[in-house]
Amino acid sequence: MSKTGPRPLLAEALAHHQAGRLEAAAALYRQVLRQVPTQFDALHLLGVCLAQTGRSEEARACLDRAIQVNPGHAAAYSNRGNVLKTLGAYQAALSDFDRAIALAPGHAEAHGNRGNVLHVLGQPEAALESYDRALALKPNYPEPHYNRGVVLKELGQTEAALASYDQALAWRPGYVEAHYNRGNALHALGREEEALASYQQALALRPDYGEALINRGTVLQGLGRPAEALASYDQALALRPATADSLANRGSVLAELGRFDEALASYEQALALDPAPAAIHYGRGKVLKSLGRPAEALASYDQALAREPDQAEFWFQRGGSLIDLKRFDEALASYDRAIALAPDLAEAHGNRGNALKRLGRTEAALEAYATALALKPDFAESYSNRGNALYDLDRFDEALADYNRSIALKPDFAEAYSNRGNVLKELDRRDKALADYDRAITLKPDYADPRWNKGLCQLQAGALAEGWEGYEARWQCETLHLDPRTFPVPLWRGEEDLAGQTILLHSEQGLGDSLQFCRYVPLVAARAGKVLLEVEKTLLPLFTTLPGSVTLLAKGTPLPDFDYHCPLMSLPLAFGTRLDTIPAAPSYLAADPVRVAAWQQRLGPARRPRLGLAWSGSSSHRNDRNRSLPLALFAPVLTGRFEMISLQKELRPADRITLNTLGEPRHFGSDLTDFAETAALCSLMDLVISVDTSVAHLAGALGRPTWILLPARNVDWRWMLGRSDSPWYPSVTLRRQRVLGDWPGLIATLAEDLEHWRPGTDS
Numbered sequence: 001m002s003k004t005g006p007r008p009l010l011a012e013a014l015a016h017h018q019a020g021r022l023e024a025a026a027a028l029y030r031q032v033l034r035q036v037p038t039q040f041d042a043l044h045l046l047g048v049c050l051a052q053t054g055r056s057e058e059a060r061a062c063l064d065r066a067i068q069v070n071p072g073h074a075a076a077y078s079n080r081g082n083v084l085k086t087l088g089a090y091q092a093a094l095s096d097f098d099r100a101i102a103l104a105p106g107h108a109e110a111h112g113n114r115g116n117v118l119h120v121l122g123q124p125e126a127a128l129e130s131y132d133r134a135l136a137l138k139p140n141y142p143e144p145h146y147n148r149g150v151v152l153k154e155l156g157q158t159e160a161a162l163a164s165y166d167q168a169l170a171w172r173p174g175y176v177e178a179h180y181n182r183g184n185a186l187h188a189l190g191r192e193e194e195a196l197a198s199y200q201q202a203l204a205l206r207p208d209y210g211e212a213l214i215n216r217g218t219v220l221q222g223l224g225r226p227a228e229a230l231a232s233y234d235q236a237l238a239l240r241p242a243t244a245d246s247l248a249n250r251g252s253v254l255a256e257l258g259r260f261d262e263a264l265a266s267y268e269q270a271l272a273l274d275p276a277p278a279a280i281h282y283g284r285g286k287v288l289k290s291l292g293r294p295a296e297a298l299a300s301y302d303q304a305l306a307r308e309p310d311q312a313e314f315w316f317q318r319g320g321s322l323i324d325l326k327r328f329d330e331a332l333a334s335y336d337r338a339i340a341l342a343p344d345l346a347e348a349h350g351n352r353g354n355a356l357k358r359l360g361r362t363e364a365a366l367e368a369y370a371t372a373l374a375l376k377p378d379f380a381e382s383y384s385n386r387g388n389a390l391y392d393l394d395r396f397d398e399a400l401a402d403y404n405r406s407i408a409l410k411p412d413f414a415e416a417y418s419n420r421g422n423v424l425k426e427l428d429r430r431d432k433a434l435a436d437y438d439r440a441i442t443l444k445p446d447y448a449d450p451r452w453n454k455g456l457c458q459l460q461a462g463a464l465a466e467g468w469e470g471y472e473a474r475w476q477c478e479t480l481h482l483d484p485r486t487f488p489v490p491l492w493r494g495e496e497d498l499a500g501q502t503i504l505l506h507s508e509q510g511l512g513d514s515l516q517f518c519r520y521v522p523l524v525a526a527r528a529g530k531v532l533l534e535v536e537k538t539l540l541p542l543f544t545t546l547p548g549s550v551t552l553l554a555k556g557t558p559l560p561d562f563d564y565h566c567p568l569m570s571l572p573l574a575f576g577t578r579l580d581t582i583p584a585a586p587s588y589l590a591a592d593p594v595r596v597a598a599w600q601q602r603l604g605p606a607r608r609p610r611l612g613l614a615w616s617g618s619s620s621h622r623n624d625r626n627r628s629l630p631l632a633l634f635a636p637v638l639t640g641r642f643e644m645i646s647l648q649k650e651l652r653p654a655d656r657i658t659l660n661t662l663g664e665p666r667h668f669g670s671d672l673t674d675f676a677e678t679a680a681l682c683s684l685m686d687l688v689i690s691v692d693t694s695v696a697h698l699a700g701a702l703g704r705p706t707w708i709l710l711p712a713r714n715v716d717w718r719w720m721l722g723r724s725d726s727p728w729y730p731s732v733t734l735r736r737q738r739v740l741g742d743w744p745g746l747i748a749t750l751a752e753d754l755e756h757w758r759p760g761t762d763s
Helices: 006-018 022-035 040-052 056-069 074-086 090-103 108-120 124-137 142-154 158-171 176-188 192-205 210-222 226-239 244-256 260-273 278-290 294-307 312-324 328-341 346-358 362-375 380-392 396-409 414-426 430-443 448-460 464-476 511-525 537-543 568-574 593-603 631-637 653-662 675-682 694-702 743-756
Strands: 502-506 530-535 551-554 564-567 610-614 643-646 687-691 706-710 732-736
Touching: 006 022, 006 040, 022 040, 040 056, 040 074, 056 074, 074 090, 074 108, 090 108, 108 124, 108 142, 124 142, 142 158, 142 176, 158 176, 176 192, 176 210, 192 210, 210 226, 210 244, 226 244, 244 260, 244 278, 260 278, 278 294, 278 312, 294 312, 312 328, 312 346, 328 346, 346 362, 346 380, 362 380, 380 396, 380 414, 396 414, 414 430, 414 448, 430 448, 448 464, 464 568, 502 511, 502 568, 511 530, 511 537, 511 568, 511 694, 530 537, 537 551, 537 675, 564 568, 593 675, 610 631, 610 694, 631 653, 631 743, 675 694, 687 694, 694 706, 694 732, 706 743, 732 743
Parallel strands: 502 530, 502 564, 530 551, 610 643, 610 687, 687 706, 706 732
Antiparallel strands: none
16 A cells, blocks of 8 residues: 555545445554544544444444544534434434534534434424424435425325425435335325336335335235236345235235135235234135135134224124125124224125125115115115115015116126116016126126026026026025035036936925926936935935835935936936926826825815815025915915815914914824825815915826916016916916915905816816
8 A cells, every 4th residue: 555644544545435435444444543543533434434334333432432532523423323323322312413413503414313313212293393404404405305204204294295205306316215205105195106106216226125016016906907016026025035014915916816825825924924913814814705715714804803803894804704604693793893883884884784685684684775875875786785685575676776776887797787687587578687697697707696597587488498507507606505515426417328327316405396306307217227316304205106216315314326416406407308398297206095095084084175275385485475475365265165274384373373263274284294294185185276385396296286376476487477387287277466466366366266166177
């Protein structure tokens, strides 16, 4: 080295220091101090250099010595204050900044650094005063502008913070932290495109800026650009160790992209790092719900609520999982809790309506939907859901108006089109109904409800070949809530050869469905090596009369091995059934002669024509309001000209009172232990009069003369449109209301017709 004196060495050290060659500068400062241990500039600048390289304790020692040498140097106090702040000695740092300012009131840096310590000490207003003094002394000083912005943002003065960041960037365009925090302020103000531009500026200056990558991802996600958001999150994770927050953000955007399995894995990795945050449990719950795992979703929501019990959104989403689990009372309580916490949460009121509707409290559901719509007049989903409730109340014109509003607000709302199709079907505007179903299918090809509804519409119109295909969508139908059976063998669709094979046929919905479609069992038996028929226990004795070789099994008992399976109601599709190929024998079930004889003895000699009566079905049936009626309405028929026999097993309380008052029909109740007993009693009737319930199917399957009473609308597809006969049951006559709900009018007509009816006539 050519220059060995203190001054040349100090000059060379300063040149290295200014060029950022800190280790070289420190070595030269030390060389100066070996020659002159009390050289102030070397002590002072070595302290600054050591602080810049993160060696804070050494820096403090150097600056202590410098101040001992020159206790009147303001910059030395200010720089020692910075080191003390780094070491967490905030009060000592504040004293040093105050000493620097006392020595040099115009020392802008000391005012600015004092503000930083006051900020850390939780004195934001005092910090702002210090920054303002620094800027009054030195307006082009970027750091106080920036730090002032940070404090203002924390105080909720976001617009003012943004102005401070802009001032910092005006004086230092490459101030990367200012670009980043400017993006945060813009994001908080909802100015997402501008926020994105600020994050991009920060990343152009510092491509490995992890926080900017994470926040850019958040903004991109909010802008509806999830694929770009995911790329930003992945960049951040590649640059630095994963944190729970970064993994949770990634899980959120993967869920938005429909990649739920990956989203779940990301949330679970986040929880492995930090199981504390409620938001991560909540996000995991939403993903589990989307994966069709409501019980696990519920557990995740409960974990979130255990941490933050006053989060209305958590209670709201919890209610959705309880709906999926069919725990409607608990769902209602969850929505009520959400509303107590956030009375203006329209979605909670809307879903509360859904829970009430599922509980059969339809009028209360209408009130909940009305509240939701008052809070959120553009709530398309609530218009559609209210339309469903009005549909259930047979208020079809009002329902149609709500579906129209829903579609006007949300033209791509597949569910509203499907729902509107249903009401148009009931209003006999079938072409428009089919168009709505097709529109729903186009908008959402994996949505089963419109395919199911379209199939019902076609079946009702007699287009059986087309309708059976749509009927297969029942297993995925959201509104039916069926639980499909899964077996490790193929579903038989009518194309596979069954010779030498064993096939399981199994019931799936109501007892009437099993009674109607068991007619196909002998047709399958003619093709298969062996037929297993699994049905409800109450049907087993009756089904022993089915033709062909069939092994009967009670539902719930262990199953033997089999090669194929088929639900009973898929058999019409398997056989390609059309109107002219319905297997409609005059009868395909028979009553047990021994049981018939027993009932004959119990009834005694028939002195008058015997009429069997069934006036109500299960109260849990989704269309029970339209198909069941009170026994009291049959008073005009109970004239004494006929021997009236009840074919009901169970009585509703009001009907029991009527029966006791009128003294007829004769009722045997619990003696009808299974359908074989009911069949035996039914076979002794000259005429069966029944609403649309399992007794009607039983009488038709036995070939007994039967009048089935039907509503004017909301008629099950199998009775078709406008017909008085049934292609399924040759012995059945269909009698329909003229006006929806006018059971008295239909009963009056029935009474008149019975005056002219004689056993052995068709009507």
